[in-house]
Amino acid sequence: MTSQRTDFTGQPLLLGYLSELGNALDHLPPEERAEIISGVRDHMREVLPDDFNEADVRNMLARMGPVEHVVENASVNATSKGEGGSSGRDWVARSAAILAGLSLLLVLVPYVAIPLALISLGVAAVHMRNRQSNRRLTLVSIGLAGLTLTVSLLVGIFLLQVDDGLGEPRVQRIEDAEVS
Numbered sequence: 001m002t003s004q005r006t007d008f009t010g011q012p013l014l015l016g017y018l019s020e021l022g023n024a025l026d027h028l029p030p031e032e033r034a035e036i037i038s039g040v041r042d043h044m045r046e047v048l049p050d051d052f053n054e055a056d057v058r059n060m061l062a063r064m065g066p067v068e069h070v071v072e073n074a075s076v077n078a079t080s081k082g083e084g085g086s087s088g089r090d091w092v093a094r095s096a097a098i099l100a101g102l103s104l105l106l107v108l109v110p111y112v113a114i115p116l117a118l119i120s121l122g123v124a125a126v127h128m129r130n131r132q133s134n135r136r137l138t139l140v141s142i143g144l145a146g147l148t149l150t151v152s153l154l155v156g157i158f159l160l161q162v163d164d165g166l167g168e169p170r171v172q173r174i175e176d177a178e179v180s
Helices: 003-007 012-024 030-047 054-064 067-081 090-105 110-128 135-161 174-179
Strands: none
Touching: 012 030, 012 054, 012 067, 030 054, 030 067, 090 110, 090 135, 110 135
Protein backbone atom coordinates (compact mmCIF):
# COMPACT_ATOMS: atom_id res chain seq x y z
CA MET A 1 0.00 0.00 0.00
CA THR A 2 1.36 3.40 -0.91
CA SER A 3 1.22 6.46 1.31
CA GLN A 4 -1.02 8.01 -1.32
CA ARG A 5 -3.63 5.30 -0.62
CA THR A 6 -3.60 5.71 3.14
CA ASP A 7 -4.09 9.45 3.47
CA PHE A 8 -5.28 10.51 -0.02
CA THR A 9 -2.93 13.49 -0.09
CA GLY A 10 -2.70 14.94 -3.55
CA GLN A 11 -6.16 13.62 -4.42
CA PRO A 12 -8.43 16.68 -4.50
CA LEU A 13 -11.45 14.67 -5.69
CA LEU A 14 -11.25 12.29 -2.74
CA LEU A 15 -10.49 15.01 -0.22
CA GLY A 16 -13.31 17.17 -1.60
CA TYR A 17 -15.77 14.28 -1.41
CA LEU A 18 -14.78 13.48 2.18
CA SER A 19 -15.00 17.16 3.12
CA GLU A 20 -18.47 17.46 1.56
CA LEU A 21 -19.51 14.29 3.40
CA GLY A 22 -18.30 15.77 6.69
CA ASN A 23 -20.37 18.90 6.05
CA ALA A 24 -23.47 16.83 5.20
CA LEU A 25 -23.07 14.87 8.44
CA ASP A 26 -22.63 18.03 10.54
CA HIS A 27 -25.97 17.42 12.31
CA LEU A 28 -24.67 14.17 13.86
CA PRO A 29 -22.64 13.84 17.05
CA PRO A 30 -18.88 14.03 16.37
CA GLU A 31 -18.28 10.35 17.21
CA GLU A 32 -20.95 9.13 14.80
CA ARG A 33 -19.79 11.52 12.07
CA ALA A 34 -16.17 10.36 12.47
CA GLU A 35 -17.25 6.71 12.33
CA ILE A 36 -19.16 7.20 9.07
CA ILE A 37 -16.34 9.18 7.43
CA SER A 38 -13.83 6.55 8.54
CA GLY A 39 -16.04 3.83 7.07
CA VAL A 40 -16.28 5.66 3.74
CA ARG A 41 -12.53 6.26 3.73
CA ASP A 42 -11.91 2.54 4.42
CA HIS A 43 -14.31 1.63 1.61
CA MET A 44 -12.40 3.91 -0.76
CA ARG A 45 -9.13 2.22 0.21
CA GLU A 46 -10.62 -1.21 -0.44
CA VAL A 47 -12.17 -0.31 -3.79
CA LEU A 48 -9.29 1.63 -5.33
CA PRO A 49 -6.41 -0.37 -6.82
CA ASP A 50 -2.88 0.13 -5.46
CA ASP A 51 -1.86 2.19 -8.47
CA PHE A 52 -5.09 4.16 -8.86
CA ASN A 53 -5.34 7.19 -11.10
CA GLU A 54 -7.85 9.98 -11.52
CA ALA A 55 -10.08 7.85 -13.78
CA ASP A 56 -10.25 5.16 -11.07
CA VAL A 57 -11.20 7.81 -8.52
CA ARG A 58 -13.91 9.26 -10.79
CA ASN A 59 -15.36 5.80 -11.48
CA MET A 60 -15.42 4.94 -7.78
CA LEU A 61 -17.07 8.25 -6.84
CA ALA A 62 -19.65 7.77 -9.62
CA ARG A 63 -20.51 4.31 -8.23
CA MET A 64 -20.76 5.69 -4.69
CA GLY A 65 -23.09 8.41 -5.87
CA PRO A 66 -23.66 11.86 -4.43
CA VAL A 67 -22.83 12.56 -0.81
CA GLU A 68 -26.56 12.73 -0.02
CA HIS A 69 -26.94 9.05 -0.99
CA VAL A 70 -24.06 8.07 1.27
CA VAL A 71 -25.66 10.02 4.14
CA GLU A 72 -29.02 8.30 3.48
CA ASN A 73 -27.36 4.87 3.38
CA ALA A 74 -25.53 5.60 6.61
CA SER A 75 -28.86 6.50 8.24
CA VAL A 76 -30.51 3.35 6.90
CA ASN A 77 -27.61 1.20 8.12
CA ALA A 78 -27.78 2.75 11.58
CA THR A 79 -31.54 2.08 11.64
CA SER A 80 -31.11 -1.55 10.67
CA LYS A 81 -28.49 -2.02 13.38
CA GLY A 82 -30.84 -0.50 15.94
CA GLU A 83 -28.19 1.86 17.20
CA GLY A 84 -28.93 5.19 18.84
CA GLY A 85 -28.68 8.48 17.05
CA SER A 86 -31.37 9.76 14.78
CA SER A 87 -32.50 6.32 13.66
CA GLY A 88 -32.89 4.96 17.18
CA ARG A 89 -35.23 7.83 17.99
CA ASP A 90 -37.33 7.63 14.84
CA TRP A 91 -39.92 5.59 16.71
CA VAL A 92 -40.81 8.72 18.69
CA ALA A 93 -41.41 10.73 15.52
CA ARG A 94 -43.34 7.84 13.94
CA SER A 95 -45.47 7.44 17.07
CA ALA A 96 -46.25 11.15 17.16
CA ALA A 97 -47.19 11.08 13.46
CA ILE A 98 -49.46 8.05 13.98
CA LEU A 99 -51.18 9.72 16.94
CA ALA A 100 -51.63 12.94 14.97
CA GLY A 101 -53.04 11.06 11.97
CA LEU A 102 -55.39 9.09 14.19
CA SER A 103 -56.57 12.28 15.87
CA LEU A 104 -57.34 13.79 12.46
CA LEU A 105 -59.34 10.71 11.47
CA LEU A 106 -61.32 10.95 14.72
CA VAL A 107 -61.91 14.69 14.49
CA LEU A 108 -65.68 14.23 14.75
CA VAL A 109 -65.17 12.57 18.13
CA PRO A 110 -63.65 15.57 19.90
CA TYR A 111 -63.27 13.84 23.27
CA VAL A 112 -60.80 11.49 21.63
CA ALA A 113 -59.32 13.61 18.83
CA ILE A 114 -58.34 16.66 20.86
CA PRO A 115 -56.41 14.77 23.58
CA LEU A 116 -54.65 12.67 20.91
CA ALA A 117 -53.72 15.82 19.00
CA LEU A 118 -52.44 17.54 22.14
CA ILE A 119 -50.36 14.49 23.13
CA SER A 120 -48.95 14.25 19.61
CA LEU A 121 -48.21 17.96 19.52
CA GLY A 122 -46.43 17.83 22.88
CA VAL A 123 -44.36 14.77 21.99
CA ALA A 124 -43.41 16.20 18.60
CA ALA A 125 -42.52 19.61 20.04
CA VAL A 126 -40.26 18.06 22.67
CA HIS A 127 -38.76 15.67 20.10
CA MET A 128 -38.08 18.57 17.71
CA ARG A 129 -35.62 20.01 20.23
CA ASN A 130 -33.50 16.86 19.85
CA ARG A 131 -30.83 17.46 17.21
CA GLN A 132 -30.96 13.81 16.18
CA SER A 133 -34.70 13.77 15.50
CA ASN A 134 -36.29 13.02 12.17
CA ARG A 135 -37.25 16.62 11.47
CA ARG A 136 -39.50 15.96 8.49
CA LEU A 137 -41.61 13.38 10.30
CA THR A 138 -41.73 15.50 13.44
CA LEU A 139 -42.94 18.51 11.42
CA VAL A 140 -45.60 16.32 9.80
CA SER A 141 -46.74 15.33 13.30
CA ILE A 142 -46.94 18.94 14.40
CA GLY A 143 -48.81 19.88 11.24
CA LEU A 144 -51.34 17.05 11.57
CA ALA A 145 -51.93 17.81 15.25
CA GLY A 146 -52.37 21.50 14.49
CA LEU A 147 -54.76 20.65 11.66
CA THR A 148 -56.78 18.41 13.97
CA LEU A 149 -57.07 21.17 16.58
CA THR A 150 -58.03 23.72 13.93
CA VAL A 151 -60.67 21.46 12.38
CA SER A 152 -62.01 20.61 15.84
CA LEU A 153 -62.32 24.30 16.64
CA LEU A 154 -64.09 25.02 13.35
CA VAL A 155 -66.47 22.06 13.81
CA GLY A 156 -67.22 23.27 17.34
CA ILE A 157 -67.94 26.79 16.15
CA PHE A 158 -70.13 25.44 13.37
CA LEU A 159 -72.09 23.22 15.74
CA LEU A 160 -72.68 26.16 18.08
CA GLN A 161 -74.15 28.12 15.19
CA VAL A 162 -76.36 25.31 13.85
CA ASP A 163 -80.06 25.95 13.86
CA ASP A 164 -82.43 23.45 15.51
CA GLY A 165 -84.92 23.83 12.68
CA LEU A 166 -87.27 26.11 14.63
CA GLY A 167 -85.57 29.31 13.59
CA GLU A 168 -83.80 29.85 16.91
CA PRO A 169 -80.18 29.02 17.68
CA ARG A 170 -79.58 26.10 20.05
CA VAL A 171 -77.37 28.18 22.29
CA GLN A 172 -79.07 31.08 23.99
CA ARG A 173 -77.58 33.88 25.94
CA ILE A 174 -78.08 33.71 29.71
CA GLU A 175 -80.39 36.76 29.74
CA ASP A 176 -82.62 35.15 27.09
CA ALA A 177 -82.77 31.88 29.02
CA GLU A 178 -83.95 33.65 32.22
CA VAL A 179 -86.81 35.36 30.41
CA SER A 180 -88.14 32.05 29.03
